[in-house]
Structure formats: structure tokens, C-alpha cells
Amino acid sequence: EAQPSVGGSHGGxxxxxxxxxxxxxxxxxxxxIAPRGFLAxxxxxxxxxxATLPGPxxxxxxxxxxxxxLMHSAAPGPAGLPCCVPARLSPISVLFFDNxxxxxxxxxxxxxxxxxxxx
Amino acid sequence: xxPAAPRPAASLLQALGLxxxxxxxxKSRSVPPIMWRLFRRRDPQEARLSPRRTPPGATPxxxxxxxxxxxxxIVRHVPGRGVRARTAEPSAPERCPTWTLLFDLSSVxxxxxxxxxxxxxxxxxxxxxxxxxxxxxxxxxxAGDVGAGPAxxxxxxxxxxxxxxxxxxxxxxxHNASVPRSLRLVLALRPRAAGPCGHLAEASLLLVTLDxxxxxxxxxxxx
Numbered sequence: 001e002a003q004p005s006v007g008g009s010h011g012g013x014x015x016x017x018x019x020x021x022x023x024x025x026x027x028x029x030x031x032x033i034a035p036r037g038f039l040a041x042x043x044x045x046x047x048x049x050x051a052t053l054p055g056p057x058x059x060x061x062x063x064x065x066x067x068x069x070l071m072h073s074a075a076p077g078p079a080g081l082p083c084c085v086p087a088r089l090s091p092i093s094v095l096f097f098d099n100x101x102x103x104x105x106x107x108x109x110x111x112x113x114x115x116x117x118x119x
Numbered sequence: 120x121x122p123a124a125p126r127p128a129a130s131l132l133q134a135l136g137l138x139x140x141x142x143x144x145x146k147s148r149s150v151p152p153i154m155w156r157l158f159r160r161r162d163p164q165e166a167r168l169s170p171r172r173t174p175p176g177a178t179p180x181x182x183x184x185x186x187x188x189x190x191x192x193i194v195r196h197v198p199g200r201g202v203r204a205r206t207a208e209p210s211a212p213e214r215c216p217t218w219t220l221l222f223d224l225s226s227v228x229x230x231x232x233x234x235x236x237x238x239x240x241x242x243x244x245x246x247x248x249x250x251x252x253x254x255x256x257x258x259x260x261x262a263g264d265v266g267a268g269p270a271x272x273x274x275x276x277x278x279x280x281x282x283x284x285x286x287x288x289x290x291x292x293x294h295n296a297s298v299p300r301s302l303r304l305v306l307a308l309r310p311r312a313a314g315p316c317g318h319l320a321e322a323s324l325l326l327v328t329l330d331x332x333x334x335x336x337x338x339x340x341x342x
Binding site for chain 2: 030034093096101105
């Protein structure tokens with residue numbers, strides 16, 4: 001399940017959008033014990049000014065991204081705008097049965113997008 | 120054999136360090152409480168659902184199992200497949216049985232480093248043993264080491280009413296040894312005085328390993 005973008009193809013400024021990954025939809029629900037799914041989210045939106053500048057409490061902007069947005073606003077060219085990508089991620093844990101009938105708890109880093117940033 | 124998972128799912132499985140999707144929950148196996156506890160303490164999204172369990176702002180250290188106090192990102196609960204090895208003559212000092220246990224560790228990857236291996240044994244006493252506290256000595260050795268001197272792991276057991284836990288790493292399992300594909304242990308539970316024998320009802324191994332390939336060096340916070 002993904003939150004549809006609002007207004008235009010890229011839906012406003014760069015930020016995290018809701019994306020729920022259901023293990024049932026992926027067909028893993030018969031071997032994954034928990035969770036049933038998780039909020040992975042994704043990044044989308046414009047990285048033009050002022051979205052590229054650091055917002056209150058948001059991830060620090062990369063100077064290069066600000067420079068690119070400035071150049072683009074002055075004279076749009078082939079370099080284009082910076083990209084809206086994950087800037088802060090967090091882990092999930094998955095509990096499942098493996099093929100040796102063991103109960104396994106695995107921890108995976110960088111599975112959930114908490115914040116997006118222009119890069 | 121199950122049809123191979125479709126391409127994207129197979130790539131995601133591989134990214135999660137799994138070769139193919141396991142066949143599913145075995146009928147005879149429930150999830151041990153310790154694994155539920157570790158999952159609920161570990162999963163940040165679960166933590167968000169029950170903030171009481173996790174102090175606000177606390178983010179679990181990556182590649183570390185806080186509850187067990189060791190480095191690791193994979194915890195396995197492995198059921199023991201027990202075989203009764205030998206019952207001595209009732210009159211012999213070792214009149215109580217010994218057991219050979221087999222743990223299938225073939226699902227552990229060579230790159231995984233063991234950081235904790237806790238044996239959990241449940242005994243059903245024969246008659247009086249279950250009711251009274253007594254004093255036993257548990258000895259554990261790898262099957263290949265039996266007869267080569269005293270058992271590397273010897274532990275006093277005061278009661279058979281609660282599960283008996285024994286740490287194998289550094290005792291019956293050398294610290295820097297890699298994980299074998301199968302672990303064969305020989306157990307003996309000897310009463311210190313002429314007391315009743317215990318009877319092994321269930322054995323399991325809680326194995327914590329660290330797969331360095333799934334650990335990212337901590338990104339330095341921006342100055």
C-alpha cells in the first residue's frame with residue numbers, strides 16, 4: 001500500500017511518503033511469524049529551492065544539493081535538480097521459522113525510511 | 120520442491136541473507152517465549168506500538184542483542200534431537216543415563232560469528248527427583264571429546280523443577296571456533312549423593328551470531 005502523491009507528478013516538496021509492505025502480499029506470511037508487515041515508506045518530491053534548504057529539525061542539507069538547486073533556479077540546465085532520497089533509516093526485526101525448524105530472529109538495518117533529504 | 124520465488128522476491132530474500140523462502144511453520148513447533156520477548160524488545164515498530172517497554176528516545180544499538188548482552192544480529196532457537204546413549208548398571212556409580220544430543224546448525228552461514236550459545240535443559244525427575252531439591256552435577260562435552268579427560272563443562276544443579284541453563288561458549292565450545300554444521304553433545308546428570316536420577320525431557324540451544332555482512336559501520340554524525 002502506498003500513499004498516492006498529491007498534486008502533480010511529484011507531489012510537492014521532498015518528504016517521506018507512506019509505504020506499507022505486507023508480507024502476505026509478498027507471499028511470505030506462511031513462514032514469517034512476525035511482524036505481518038512493516039512501514040518501509042519512500043521518498044518523493046521536488047528538490048527545488050527552498051525544499052533543498054534544511055527545514056526545522058530536518059536532516060542537514062548537503063551543500064552540493066543547495067548549490068545544484070541554486071544553479072538550476074538561475075539557469076536550468078542538464079545537471080537538473082538534486083534527488084529526493086532517504087536521509088535517515090531505521091531497522092526492523094523479523095521472526096520466522098527456517099528450513100531446519102529453528103525459530104530465528106533476524107535484525108535488519110536500514111529498512112524503514114524515517115526522513116528524506118535532497119542529495 | 121516449491122517453485123522458485125519470482126525474481127523480485129528472490130532478490131529481496133537474498134538481500135535479507137536468505138537463500139530461498141523457508142517452507143513454513145512446522146506443525147509441531149510453537150514459538151518459544153524467549154523469542155517473542157526478544158522480538159518485542161527488538162523491533163522498533165513494535166516498540167512504537169508499546170512505548171512503555173522501550174524508554175523514549177532509546178534506539179537499540181545495531182548488531183547488538185541488548186537483552187543477552189552480546190554482539191549479534193541473528194538469534195536462533197534450535198531444538199535438540201535427543202538420543203539416549205547409555206544406561207549404566209543400576210549398581211554402578213554412573214547408574215544414571217547419559218544422553219547424546221544433536222543440534223542441526225546447517226542453516227548458520229560460515230560468515231556468522233557465534234557470540235553466545237546457551238543450552239537449556241528441562242528434566243522430568245523419576246519419582247522423587249521432581250519433587251525434592253537435591254544436588255546434581257551436570258557435565259557436558261562435545262561427542263568428539265568424550266574420553267579425552269574431564270568434561271569441559273561441569274555445573275552444579277540444585278533443582279530439576281526449573282530449566283537448567285548452561286553457557287557452552289568458552290566451555291564445551293571454544294570461543295573462536297566457527298559454528299559446526301551439527302553440534303553433538305554428550306550430557307550426564309549425576310546425583311551428588313545416592314539420589315534419584317533425572318530424566319531429560321527437552322533440550323534446546325539459544326544461539327546468537329553476528330553476520331558482519333549485515334552490519335554497517337556506524338555512520339559518523341556530521342560535524
